[in-house]
Amino acid sequence: MPFPAPVPGAIVWCRFPERELRTRGIKPRPGLVLAVGDSKEGVVMVKIAYGTSRKVADLHRGEFAITPADGEAFRVSGLSLATKFNLTDATELPYTEKWFSVARNARHGQAPVLGFLHASLYKRAAAALAASS
Secondary structure, three states, X not given: OOOOOXXXXXXXXXXXXXXXXXXXXXXXXXXXXXXXXXXXXXXXXXXXXXXXXXXOOOOOOOEEEEOHHHXXXXXXXXXXXXXXXEEEEEEEEEXXXXXXXXXXXXXXXOOOEEEEOOHHHHHHHHHXXXXXX
């Protein structure tokens, strides 16, 4: 069963491709949806940025973090841990069960959506996106 299409700014549960092999990752992790479109086969395609809870305080070019210190923005994100998103490490994937899964404590129905990028973080994300180019 296909998932309802996400919107840009959604934070989703994704088995992001392994960097070396470009095959489905072993464990799901948060990803930030940057763009949404349709393929010729009618499958929703999403451009998604890699997220990790490791080394969150160590930000590099093209990265930004969402932490509990962000208050309401952290709550709206649906994240359980401080997480950084690497906008230089983004890829396009079909929005299917192969790559995306429903989180254990899904708050947005039976879809991979954990939460959303809060408006207060748009400038931070935009700066990371500009730096990623």
